[in-house]
Amino acid sequence: MRLHQLTIHEARDRLTSGEFSAVELSEALLERILAVDNDVKAYLTLTPEEALAQAHAADRLLGSSQERPGSLVGIPLAVKDVLCTQGIRTTAGSRVLDNFVPPYDATVVARLKAAGAVILGKTNTDEFAMGSSTENSAFFTTRNPWDLDRVPGGSSGGSAAAVAAAECLGALGTDTGGSVRQPAGFCGVVGFKPSYGRVSRYGLIAFASSLDQVGVLTRDVTDAALLLEVIAGHDPRDSTSIGLPVPEYAASLTGDLRGVRVGVPREYFVAGMQSKVEEAVRAAVDVLADLGAEVHEIGLPHTEYALSVYYLIAPAEASANLARYDGVRYGLRVEGESLRxxxxxxxxxxxxxxxxxxxxxxxxxxxxxxxxxxxxxxQQVRTLIKADFDVAFEKVDVVVGPTTPSTAFRIGEKSGDPLQMYLSDVFTLSMNLAGICGLSLPCGFDDAGLPIGLQVMGPAWGEEQALRTAYAYEQATEWHTQRPVL
Amino acid sequence: MKLSREQVHHMAELAQLALDEEELTLYQEQLSAILEHFERLQNLDTAAIPPTATVLPLCSVMREDDPSVSLSLEDVLANAPEAEEGCFRVPAVLE
Structure with a gap:
């Protein structure tokens, strides 16, 4: 297997055993980016010099007998361009921040660096993370590595495409209404949005503050657990980050589902969804049952209102958050006759x-x-949506359904009709409104060879349950080993 | 819910957005269609339902008032479109 195709845990084991160096690994990834990113267009900004300097530092740590290297030492990762990186241009996919160079790192970026990770660059996103396809990026549209005429999903489409195309071993994304899970589903990778409050938002360019959460995109569930373990936990700089201890997520990956209660919501199988998606998700539920899970049909009766609730609350919060872009302290200024x-x-x-x-x-x-x-x-209906999940999680440990109603759509197919675009998030919005966690992982392909995502939802602070269920499914199937040909 | 052109114009004013005639027409159509979709919320009786502004239990988060180093003036002004004498410079507010 080529170096760029390794998972994080495989690369970590081989770096530790000295099979190759961190510099060799990073060079392999930078070469891979040069070879395919003209087609995929996942990155907005590349930082090869900084990456190689970090890789050299990683090699020194790996060769030292005094210091115990961090858990991601030498691992090449990508960061969505809505997360501030000190001294590295951070645009949020917007002309407004075209030349913005943050004076500090987001807490999650600082934590990756402290764990020894190598940061290859910043990935494309819909402007201010508002979109489901990266078509709203002010710079260019990222392409789906499985079919370059299709969108990678969004808004973390650059991160998802980079992971799928083996242009990094893992990436950070952000998820306000599905922006980690929907592109993970479209690109056939794992995307995990933790519970609201699990991960610090300090240094994340704000979109909708009661919904935004940083998440991870990886090639398998083990890697998602490893990355989350590094970025999770209380941060005194974010008063909405919660001071609960961070479990050793990787330890929850037992492969055993005996006694786990899985809820399948009837509202997540709707008229108009792609039949192959329903088929794949139903088959995945059967696999979970074969692995020993108890499957229960459940109801989440207010699901049909989630889209309306989300597209009122998120824009309301955005309209306040984006008031700061006024041409005074940073970003674009267009001169006028008066201040106004x-x-x-x-x-x-x-x-x-x-x-x-x-x-x-x-x-x-x-x-x-x-x-x-x-x-x-x-906000009142948000209470009802959250209550639906509270009731469900009294009866079941995880909820399972499709990540999206259909597989990746064509570039330009929905860009003229905002409401149609919004509907591609119909199964992911509720988790942000309820503050719970959700993970998407590959569960099949449609007739055009496009990946299908299975969504595994856990209660607030129930990341271990979601990871454990997803891991057992992954180990029992081969979908995660499929890679696009570029 | 059909928005009038005056309403769209008023929103742009409130949001401090300079929009041209074409944009006003587009947003009038699109926002009307989106708001019409939202009408379904009115079918739910929520009179007795408290609003959720955040999923976290609301409480004041306190910390020790420890002085520490903050960003330098140079760092703070580095991204400013225009700065002068350690301040952000803007067009005149009062003539």
């Missing part, structure tokens, strides 16, 4: 169509006369 004209032209010209659409929508939902009918109403 400078604000409005900077924002009018700097933001792309989807970001403006959401700011408008959020402004409307929060405006006098409409607040109660839209924003307050959405």
């Amino acid at each position: 004209e400078m604000y409005t032209t900077t924002r009018g010209q700097g933001f792309g169509p989807e970001v403006k659409r959401r700011i408008m929508l959020g402004t409307y939902a929060l405006s006098a006369g409409y607040y109660d009918a839209y924003y307050l109403k959405a």
